[in-house]
Amino acid sequence: MVISTDVTVAIAGAGLSGLCLAQRLMRAGIDVHVYERDPGPFVRRQGYRLILDRHGLDALRESLPVPLYRLALATSDEPGGHLRFTDSRLRDAFTITFKDEPHATRQVDRLTLRSILQSGLNGRIHYGKDAVAVDGGGPAKLRLRFSDGGAAAADVVVGADGVGSALRAQLMPDADPANTPMAGVYGRSPLWQGGGSVIPDALRTSGVLSIADRPGRAFFFTSMRFGENPQEAFARLAPGTFAPTGHDYVMWGLLLRQDEVPTGISGDLLALRHLAGRMSVGFHPLIRRLIDTAELDATVLNLFATGRRPHRWPVPRATMIGDAVHAMPPFGAHGGNTALRDAALLGRRLVEALTGGTPVEDAIAGYQDEMVSYAFRAVDNSARLMRRLTGTAAAPHWVLTRVLPRLHRVTVPEA
């Protein structure tokens, strides 16, 4: 439904959740603007793949125009597949199978999804705008302030500025995320090398978490195959929108303890790749090959944190969505899905309030109550899974790396 309203919404952050919310509100005819700190849309590679589950896909279906949702599905990997937990030599411990249904789970490329989410928002995304605070309250408009001294007036302000949120201290003052002992060095490598797939057929549709012989270390990898070439799919379904190149790739992540990461290394991509190489000694040769052939500029360091439940929201017409509220370690693939779910829920609540003539403050408070309940279940699940798979408790590690793999055949023979 399209509504006529003079309400304006300012969103800080053009990541997954901020853009998804902007799409939802724009479809309803609400004047929405997104303010992004980066100077342009694709300055950082962030070229990893995301597993979208039912919540993430439902949120996209609800928020995007039909051709853009179809574009997300068309460019995604095939539905279904497996997540295998193995020892360091890729011997299976156990496997989870995903539902083979089009709207149940899909692997998508993050850059491609971000491009889809930007489509049609022309003139509504403002780059180089580093949000620092929200001023005002009462009946007057709020002002979203930027580090360059400028400000944007809006009736509602939404912080979607990710895990390092600058707005969080003001909008959720009791909920700074807690550090965890774990970190990840992430990278990507071409899937097709030397005329064939670097991933053997037995793992074609699998994500793999390979757990090291020593507790507190693991290696994750999965391949991303574009269902349809993005250039062709964009030309068909969103002509005029920038389409990323769409070369199939393998995304990988070396999980290690934060105290093993040298300080000041995060901007030094070569040093990060060397660190991954050093820490993967003892893993299967396939894993070492992935690190050796990594595309350097896609290497990133991520220090895992867990969000804390907010109890106070001091600015009634300002709220937050996504990682800015509920940072979580990337175990269980909940972060992006929960962020998209927030965007769809907040969008729905705001549109209902504006069409029904009820206070937006109530809509925002209703969103916050519902979001905190499901989002912090996801935070707890991710943290629990991280502890189980990378914790130092001897018994679970022994079962995962010594007992269960002996019960299975060798999945990837070593040449």
Ligand SMILES: Cc1cc2nc3c(=O)[nH]c(=O)nc-3n(C[C@H](O)[C@H](O)[C@H](O)COP(=O)(O)OP(=O)(O)OC[C@H]3O[C@@H](n4cnc5c(N)ncnc54)[C@H](O)[C@@H]3O)c2cc1C
């Ligand atoms: C390697 C890796 C793999 C992952 N895999 C999955 C997965 O399979 N499934 C899943 O659900 N999740 C996954 N995640 C998590 C997922 O990517 C995040 O949870 C998701 O991107 C959060 O979306 P967001 O909109 O909250 O924040 P982001 O997407 O991080 O966007 C925040 C935006 O805000 C901008 N910004 C920051 N500060 C400011 C400021 N002060 N002013 C203005 N703009 C600002 C940033 O530049 C950025 O564009 C993965 C994460 C990583 C690192």
